Amino acid sequence: xxxxxxxxxxxxxxxxxxxxxxxxxxxxAKKMKGQMILRLEDTDLERSSEESGQxxxxxxxxxxxxFDEGPHVGGPYAPYKQTQRLDLYREYALKxxxxxxxxxxxxxxxxxxxxxxxxxxxxxxxxxxxxxYHDLVFGEIEKEVEDFIIxxxxxxxxxxxxxxxxxxxxKISHVIRGQDHLGNTAKxxxxxxxxxxxxxxxxxxxxxxGLSKRDASKSIRSLREKGFLPEAxxxxxxxxxxxPKDGQEKFNIFNRLEEFDPKDFSKVNANFDEEKFNWLAxxxxxxxxxxxxxxxxxxxxxxKGFINTSTQDDYLMGVIDVVRGNIKCVxxxxxxxxxxxxxxxxxxxxxxxxxxKEESKTVLKSLYDKLSHEKELTAxxxxxxxxxxxxxxxxxxxxxxxxxRSVLTGRLHGPEMYLVAPILGLEKCLxxxxxxx
RNA sequence: GUCGCCUUCGUCUAGUGGUUAGGACACAGGGUUUUCAUCCCUGCAACAGGGGUUCAAUUCCCCUAGGCGAUGCCA
Numbered sequence: 001x002x003x004x005x006x007x008x009x010x011x012x013x014x015x016x017x018x019x020x021x022x023x024x025x026x027x028x029a030k031k032m033k034g035q036m037i038l039r040l041e042d043t044d045l046e047r048s049s050e051e052s053g054q055x056x057x058x059x060x061x062x063x064x065x066x067f068d069e070g071p072h073v074g075g076p077y078a079p080y081k082q083t084q085r086l087d088l089y090r091e092y093a094l095k096x097x098x099x100x101x102x103x104x105x106x107x108x109x110x111x112x113x114x115x116x117x118x119x120x121x122x123x124x125x126x127x128x129x130x131x132x133y134h135d136l137v138f139g140e141i142e143k144e145v146e147d148f149i150i151x152x153x154x155x156x157x158x159x160x161x162x163x164x165x166x167x168x169x170x171k172i173s174h175v176i177r178g179q180d181h182l183g184n185t186a187k188x189x190x191x192x193x194x195x196x197x198x199x200x201x202x203x204x205x206x207x208x209x210g211l212s213k214r215d216a217s218k219s220i221r222s223l224r225e226k227g228f229l230p231e232a233x234x235x236x237x238x239x240x241x242x243x244p245k246d247g248q249e250k251f252n253i254f255n256r257l258e259e260f261d262p263k264d265f266s267k268v269n270a271n272f273d274e275e276k277f278n279w280l281a282x283x284x285x286x287x288x289x290x291x292x293x294x295x296x297x298x299x300x301x302x303x304k305g306f307i308n309t310s311t312q313d314d315y316l317m318g319v320i321d322v323v324r325g326n327i328k329c330v331x332x333x334x335x336x337x338x339x340x341x342x343x344x345x346x347x348x349x350x351x352x353x354x355x356x357k358e359e360s361k362t363v364l365k366s367l368y369d370k371l372s373h374e375k376e377l378t379a380x381x382x383x384x385x386x387x388x389x390x391x392x393x394x395x396x397x398x399x400x401x402x403x404x405r406s407v408l409t410g411r412l413h414g415p416e417m418y419l420v421a422p423i424l425g426l427e428k429c430l431x432x433x434x435x436x437x
Numbered sequence: 438g439u440c441g442c443c444u445u446c447g448u449c450u451a452g453u454g455g456u457u458a459g460g461a462c463a464c465a466g467g468g469u470u471u472u473c474a475u476c477c478c479u480g481c482a483a484c485a486g487g488g489g490u491u492c493a494a495u496u497c498c499c500c501u502a503g504g505c506g507a508u509g510c511c512a
């Protein structure tokens with residue numbers, strides 16, 4: 001049985017870089033029909049927090065990463081928080097002390113006199129031993145290990161110790177983690193040997209640069225609040241370390257589990273490419289189910305006061321569909337749709353300039369005249385009208401289209417007018433034009 | 438400092454002992470009856486350097502340089 005785990009320290013939000021630890025393990029569990037375990041490594045008492053742990057669980061759930069076992073759902077190897085497993089670590093540490101693999105360390109007392117009751121740390125005696133282990137991605141790794149602390153003088157285990165004990169006790173079969181642990185793994189292998197544990201199988205993936213922990217804008221929480229789609233984030237995170245063989249960069253990994261293999265992880269540290277992320281995110285917005293975007297967009301539109309609860313969904317979907325090609329996350333929709341909901345404000349200088357041209361008046365008069373003879377405004381009707389205005393007035397190109405765009409939207413940029421106008425509707429178009437003729 | 442890992446277009450990458458070294462993002466040009474954008478087409482652009490091994494090296498080996506990581510009573 002494959003059992004993998006995501007073992008974050010609950011000290012902040014997860015972002016698009018470190019979500020890969022959860023994602024890669026989860027994908028592997030899915031592929032192998034194994035189990036996914038969450039363990040909170042909260043032994044850094046200073047920085048760990050309950051809220052952070054909860055936030056991580058929520059963010060992952062939103063992405064579709066769920067756990068078979070963990071502090072929030074329980075499981076046969078509970079507890080799943082390291083601060084609740086302190087007795088366990090103590091027990092194993094004492095064993096190592098007895099077997100001579102470890103010794104007491106009083107260096108934290110500096111010049112104080114050591115007595116029977118003095119607190120002590122426990123140091124593992126690695127004796128410069130050379131360890132060779134196999135990594136699925138990097139192959140044979142050879143590393144000499146120095147002595148290191150396994151229990152702090154406050155009774156809390158260090159990461160290296162707790163991780164080995166827990167992975168063994170929780171029957172973790174594969175450890176998939178960042179290559180910042182490539183060297184540390186030798187320590188873990190040594191500890192396993194000393195404790196008589198079987199080492200899990202290791203796979204280390206490359207690190208990502210350009211994603212500072214301090215940059216909150218790349219946290220999963222923040223991306224979610226901006227209305228990025230979770231599928232896009234999963235896709236981008238996958239690309240940070242793994243590429244499908246056919247080179248297809250937009251993909252749903254859950255449909256391609258067969259292809260996924262940790263041994264194909266990239267060995268090279270990569271830079272996070274925000275441009276590409278934005279591009280991919282936009283692709284997902286364009287292809288998403290319109291109802292889904294509608295649901296996500298409503299809160300943003302309500303907040304801006306563009307709509308109210310009685311605004312028709314059909315109308316909204318039309319609006320969303322016509323502007324979705326210009327956004328990468330749903331929140332950006334509010335930058336593109338004001339004129340569909342509010343009266344147009346013609347104060348923008350460049351727009352006024354267009355409208356005040358003599359040619360523009362000619363175009364708009366003709367447009368008004370033709371529109372007022374129509375009963376129903378469709379894209380085709382609008383296109384035909386534009387053509388006949390051109391034919392009759394001889395005005396074409398920019399001089400033809402800009403006044404129309406300006407009068408109907410108050411902007412110089414936007415989607416094709418023949419798509420915009422039918423959504424606005426005949427009545428609104430006529431009244432806006434009427435203001436200028 | 439010591440130890441470990443890595444090094445293909447600007448960026449993310451595919452790939453091979455003999456290839457026109459492929460794709461994507463970005464960028465540039467063109468097209469889609471106007472603009473921004475979308476979409477389509479075209480173009481630009483890479484095997485870090487030096488030694489080997491070999492008939493042949495981007496691919497294998499060594500060295501150098503560079504990058505990253507570890508070296509904590511952080512995880």
